[in-house]
Amino acid sequence: MSQKVLVVDDSPTLVKFVTFSLKSNGYEVVGASDGMDALEKVSNIEGAVDLVITDLNMPNIDGYELIATLRKTPRFAKTPIIILSSEEEEEDKVKGQKVGADSYLVKPFKSSVLIEEVTRLLKK
Amino acid sequence: MDTRVITVKPQPAKSMQEELRELASTLSDIVRGIRTAQEPIIESQQKVPQATEQLERITRQTEDATHRVLDMVEHITARESEIESLLKDLKRALPATYFRNNSKAKAVIERIRECAGQNQSAAYDIMDALQFQDITSQQIDHAITLLEQVQSRLQSVLMELAGGTQEEIPAEKRRERAYDPNAHFSTENDKDKQFSVDELVDNLSRQMKKD
Numbered sequence: 001m002s003q004k005v006l007v008v009d010d011s012p013t014l015v016k017f018v019t020f021s022l023k024s025n026g027y028e029v030v031g032a033s034d035g036m037d038a039l040e041k042v043s044n045i046e047g048a049v050d051l052v053i054t055d056l057n058m059p060n061i062d063g064y065e066l067i068a069t070l071r072k073t074p075r076f077a078k079t080p081i082i083i084l085s086s087e088e089e090e091e092d093k094v095k096g097q098k099v100g101a102d103s104y105l106v107k108p109f110k111s112s113v114l115i116e117e118v119t120r121l122l123k124k
Numbered sequence: 125m126d127t128r129v130i131t132v133k134p135q136p137a138k139s140m141q142e143e144l145r146e147l148a149s150t151l152s153d154i155v156r157g158i159r160t161a162q163e164p165i166i167e168s169q170q171k172v173p174q175a176t177e178q179l180e181r182i183t184r185q186t187e188d189a190t191h192r193v194l195d196m197v198e199h200i201t202a203r204e205s206e207i208e209s210l211l212k213d214l215k216r217a218l219p220a221t222y223f224r225n226n227s228k229a230k231a232v233i234e235r236i237r238e239c240a241g242q243n244q245s246a247a248y249d250i251m252d253a254l255q256f257q258d259i260t261s262q263q264i265d266h267a268i269t270l271l272e273q274v275q276s277r278l279q280s281v282l283m284e285l286a287g288g289t290q291e292e293i294p295a296e297k298r299r300e301r302a303y304d305p306n307a308h309f310s311t312e313n314d315k316d317k318q319f320s321v322d323e324l325v326d327n328l329s330r331q332m333k334k335d
Binding site: 056108 | 187191194201248254256257259262302303304307308
């Protein structure tokens with residue numbers, strides 16, 4: 001059975017791009033348009049979500065709040081989380097790490113780099 | 125008793141009238157000035173929504189076009205995978221001795237496989253480059269927000285000039301935007317950029333474990 005990845009970004013282009021990259025590599029993808037949508041989708045997903053990929057700047061619930069909320073639930077306590085953001089400031093990376101993200105990719109990124117990171121985190 | 129007679133020379137009525145006329149003329153100039161100042165402000169304020177609408181249209185159109193290209197790239201990669209799979213089927217369908225006796229056919233098949241692989245790789249490069257749409261839409265959102273701020277300031281000026289009679293644009297007309305104002309599209313030094321992030325994350329993880 002393929003592993004399930006939750007992709008959260010308010011840019012439909014980014015969700016489509018990441019979804020295609022992941023599906024081409026055999027992953028199952030659930031897309032969400034912001035943090036609130038992600039929490040709603042997660043509550044309706046049966047079974048495990050193996051990895052979460054999220055943007056930071058999003059309306060309603062941003063990436064930091066989403067990660068912090070997910071980390072509070074036992075279901076997502078150890079799920080690998082990757083942040084995708086165009087914010088290059090060290091401050092953002094530190095903040096992301098502190099709320100519980102495992103990795104941080106700066107946009108734009110190569111799909112091969114994303115796949116390497118997903119594979120590495122899922123192997124851990 | 126000493127009586128002094130002070131004679132006050134009466135101001136001519138004409139001079140008073142003149143002063144009043146001058147005052148009225150000055151007031152009229154001020155009102156005209158305010159009106160003249162209001163006109164370009166009103167015009168500019170009315171043009172801001174047009175500009176934001178235009179920018180939003182650009183975002184929608186580039187998004188649609190990008191999605192169409194992404195769909196095409198998806199189909200191309202699927203067909204390239206199919207070509208590779210068909211070549212394997214062809215090799216299996218032919219007798220094992222066929223390629224031993226026909227080195228030209230073997231070379232052609234190898235070349236087709238090579239081309240399919242190169243096309244696949246180029247398709248992924250196109251897909252990576254299409255991220256420009258996400259980055260430019262963030263830059264456009266930033267520009268729209270700046271325009272909305274200008275509109276809001278112009279509105280304040282107009283309200284001051286019109287003594288609060290100017291109608292305010294309701295806030296709900298503006299959609300919430302989340303963007304990075306410093307977003308920029310560059311694929312240069314991707315590896316270096318990622319390395320520094322990885323290094324930072326590793327250092328922090330080590331530090332957090334120590335704590």
